[in-house]
Amino acid sequence: METRYGAFLESYNKGNVYMDKIVQGFFDKISYDLNIIINGNDPLLTGKFSPIETIIKEPYRSSYDKMIAVVNVLDDVTISMTESEYKKNVMNIIYSLLDVAKTTEDSFLMDKALKIASQIPQILGS
Amino acid sequence: MCNLLNSFLWIWPGLIGLAVGLAELLNRYKSFEKLFNWYSWIYMIINFLASVLVYFIFTIYNIKLGEIGTQKLGLILVSGISAMGFLRSSFFNYKTSNDKVIEVGPAAFLNIFLTAAQRQFDQTLSEQNLNKLEKTMEGLNFVSASKDLPIIILSSMRVLTTEEQKDLSDEILRLVNDTNTTNDVKNIALGVILLKYTGMHLLEKAVQILRNIYKKEVHKSLERINEIQQQISKIV
Numbered sequence: 276m277e278t279r280y281g282a283f284l285e286s287y288n289k290g291n292v293y294m295d296k297i298v299q300g301f302f303d304k305i306s307y308d309l310n311i312i313i314n315g316n317d318p319l320l321t322g323k324f325s326p327i328e329t330i331i332k333e334p335y336r337s338s339y340d341k342m343i344a345v346v347n348v349l350d351d352v353t354i355s356m357t358e359s360e361y362k363k364n365v366m367n368i369i370y371s372l373l374d375v376a377k378t379t380e381d382s383f384l385m386d387k388a389l390k391i392a393s394q395i396p397q398i399l400g401s
Numbered sequence: 402m403c404n405l406l407n408s409f410l411w412i413w414p415g416l417i418g419l420a421v422g423l424a425e426l427l428n429r430y431k432s433f434e435k436l437f438n439w440y441s442w443i444y445m446i447i448n449f450l451a452s453v454l455v456y457f458i459f460t461i462y463n464i465k466l467g468e469i470g471t472q473k474l475g476l477i478l479v480s481g482i483s484a485m486g487f488l489r490s491s492f493f494n495y496k497t498s499n500d501k502v503i504e505v506g507p508a509a510f511l512n513i514f515l516t517a518a519q520r521q522f523d524q525t526l527s528e529q530n531l532n533k534l535e536k537t538m539e540g541l542n543f544v545s546a547s548k549d550l551p552i553i554i555l556s557s558m559r560v561l562t563t564e565e566q567k568d569l570s571d572e573i574l575r576l577v578n579d580t581n582t583t584n585d586v587k588n589i590a591l592g593v594i595l596l597k598y599t600g601m602h603l604l605e606k607a608v609q610i611l612r613n614i615y616k617k618e619v620h621k622s623l624e625r626i627n628e629i630q631q632q633i634s635k636i637v
Contacts, residue, residue, distance in 0.1 A: 280555035
């Protein structure tokens with residue numbers, strides 16, 4: 276449904292070079308940990324993180340859209356890595372996500388990043 | 402009474418001219434506020450007088466306008482509308498060596514007053530607005546406000562078309578993507594851009610709402626993010 280601010284938001288997200296740089300920086304930062312997880316031997320984590328690589332490579336999405344898609348994937352991942360040897364790699368990725376949320380102060384990203392990260396203390400306690 | 406009305410018939414085409422001039426100014430300024438400066442009045446009076454002049458030319462020289470000219474209403478409409486058309490016409494275009502096209506004719510003359518009115522309007526309004534905007538926008542986080550503030554404003558307004566929303570976005574993005582300007586300056590510029598669509602009262606209200614949201618949510622979230630990052634750093 277077309278909202279009263281839909282056209283503004285679409286145009287804003289597409290043309291936001293500032294956000295592009297931040298998101299690209301985030302993708303660059305997580306690429307090392309992402310590679311380890313995807314090429315690792317935890318099939319559950321590999322399966323869940325693989326879509327991130329696909330999303331990053333998509334040419335037609337705006338950076339912000341890619342970021343949202345990646346966040347949605349991460350939202351579904353953290354609990355499953357409780358016992359994984361790749362815990363640190365996942366945490367590195369979440370740390371970088373928190374950085375993006377902090378830099379942009381984007382309310383959606385902050386909410387999602389906090390929701391994802393709030394599961395970490397439970398993981399650490401286990 | 403009837404004679405009196407007949408002798409003042411020339412006022413009506415003049416009013417058509419006045420209304421067209423007013424509509425043109427409103428279209429440029431998007432607001433009645435501070436619209437009526439000296440040049441705006443001169444602009445509207447030129448339109449008024451041109452329509453009256455055409456009316457007198459038609460009546461004094463008894464110019465045949467066909468069937469429509471036999472009715473007073475028809476004569477008034479033709480006078481008013483044709484004067485507006487004449488005033489906005491050009492006799493010819495002159496192209497300079499710099500490839501700049503200069504229109505020669507009444508339109509160019511009228512444009513002098515339109516531009517002067519616009520400049521005076523801008524100067525008067527800008528001075529007043531800048532004083533208020535400095536306080537209103539002070540200390541806002543530009544990165545998030547550049548997106549959140551327009552959303553709050555747009556969601557409360559019904560009249561912005563898709564094109565206007567895109568124009569607004571383009572203007573704001575020029576600020577967002579500029580890396581050579583301080584956030585304080587960007588905040589004021591953001592306020593100036595939004596002001597064109599909102600007026601001062603709505604903008605102040607929207608900023609106040611945004612500040613309350615940031616105070617409650619964003620600051621708390623930022624603190625929490627820092628805490629979690631510290632925890633992660635200890636482990637990783």
